[in-house]
Amino acid sequence: MVSLDERLFFLINGLAGASEALDRFMKLVVGEYFIPVAMVMVLLVMWFLGKDLRARERNQRAVWCALIGVGFASAFVEILNIFYDRLRPYEVYPGDVTLLFHLSDDPSFPANAAAVGFAFAMGAWFGNRKAGYLLFLLAILWSFARVYVGVHYPLDVIGGAAIGIVVSFAALGVLRLAEPLPTWILKGMRRIYLA
Amino acid sequence: MRADYFLFVFMVSLGVLQLAAAWARLEGISFFRRRYLGYIFAAVMVGISYGWFFRVDRNLHDIDGGLAGPLQLGFIVAALALAIFLTLIISSAVNARRVRSNPEGEEEGIEALKRMTYLQAIKRGLRRNK
Numbered sequence: 325m326v327s328l329d330e331r332l333f334f335l336i337n338g339l340a341g342a343s344e345a346l347d348r349f350m351k352l353v354v355g356e357y358f359i360p361v362a363m364v365m366v367l368l369v370m371w372f373l374g375k376d377l378r379a380r381e382r383n384q385r386a387v388w389c390a391l392i393g394v395g396f397a398s399a400f401v402e403i404l405n406i407f408y409d410r411l412r413p414y415e416v417y418p419g420d421v422t423l424l425f426h427l428s429d430d431p432s433f434p435a436n437a438a439a440v441g442f443a444f445a446m447g448a449w450f451g452n453r454k455a456g457y458l459l460f461l462l463a464i465l466w467s468f469a470r471v472y473v474g475v476h477y478p479l480d481v482i483g484g485a486a487i488g489i490v491v492s493f494a495a496l497g498v499l500r501l502a503e504p505l506p507t508w509i510l511k512g513m514r515r516i517y518l519a
Numbered sequence: 520m521r522a523d524y525f526l527f528v529f530m531v532s533l534g535v536l537q538l539a540a541a542w543a544r545l546e547g548i549s550f551f552r553r554r555y556l557g558y559i560f561a562a563v564m565v566g567i568s569y570g571w572f573f574r575v576d577r578n579l580h581d582i583d584g585g586l587a588g589p590l591q592l593g594f595i596v597a598a599l600a601l602a603i604f605l606t607l608i609i610s611s612a613v614n615a616r617r618v619r620s621n622p623e624g625e626e627e628g629i630e631a632l633k634r635m636t637y638l639q640a641i642k643r644g645l646r647r648n649k
Contacts, residue, residue, distance in 0.1 A: 351576070355578045356586070356588075357524065357572070361527070371539075373539065377630060380630075426578055515628075516644070518603075
């Protein structure tokens with residue numbers, strides 16, 4: 325019996341191959357380089373922006389939160405992969421999936437890309453709503469592309485997104501618990517004009 | 520692939536730093552007198568870098584020449600550090616005469632770079648600590 329998750333997968337993956345331009349776009353954004361580098365660049369701009377010292381410091385703390393969240397998300401996915409191994413869609417339905425990406429040897433659930441993307445977005449959102457929304461859009465696009473090219477089920481990216489969001493709250497908590505260390509580091513960086 | 524990725528991140532970072540400088544009005548780390556030139560430089564650098572890097576298919580498995588996560592992180596940190604270092608050096612040289620240092624200014628951190636170059640700011644900091 326085909327689950328709702330699988331039906332949704334075939335609905336989205338079924339779009340692949342219909343438009344060459346859309347396929348090319350999805351192949352561009354689905355990889356490990358296009359969107360992650362763009363996300364890092366958004367954080368880089370955030371680091372410098374802020375109408376006053378307070379606003380800039382809020383942005384900078386959010387950048388830390390995002391980076392710690394990304395680290396947590398990757399670690400969490402790695403650990404989960406030890407205990408749960410869901411097969412990739414192209415392994416379950418060989419011949420029925422339009423595959424536009426390279427084969428992977430890690431489990432399908434959860435999607436690491438979604439976990440990392442949403443951790444970036446959530447961390448940034450804590451300090452700067454506009455940057456957060458922009459990163460959420462990128463994270464959604466990245467996650468959608470993973471289903472489109474046939475390497476993840478929708479539930480994999482939803483699970484990944486949930487992990488990314490939850491670990492960002494953990495990262496925020498860690499930053500608060502670590503006080504006054506983050507404040508000292510920021511002050512130190514301010515003394516050498518880097519924060 | 521490794522060299523390409525490093526160069527890609529470095530070039531994008533160099534452009535994005537000028538975008539940040541123009542947006543935050545940080546005259547001291549800007550390469551240009553006029554802000555709009557900073558935006559144009561950023562757009563050109565980001566456009567060229569992305570266009571050049573993705574001229575070929577980069578969707579490769581780690582074992583086929585792709586970059587594993589930790590390696591990517593290392594290259595991003597290294598390329599960013601180099602871009603920041605060069606931005607601070609180049610902008611300090613370019614703006615040495617143009618931007619007037621304000622030794623009495625009370626601005627702290629990045630805020631100080633609105634009115635002085637990075638090297639001027641460092642000099643001011645050292646004088647204060649004497």
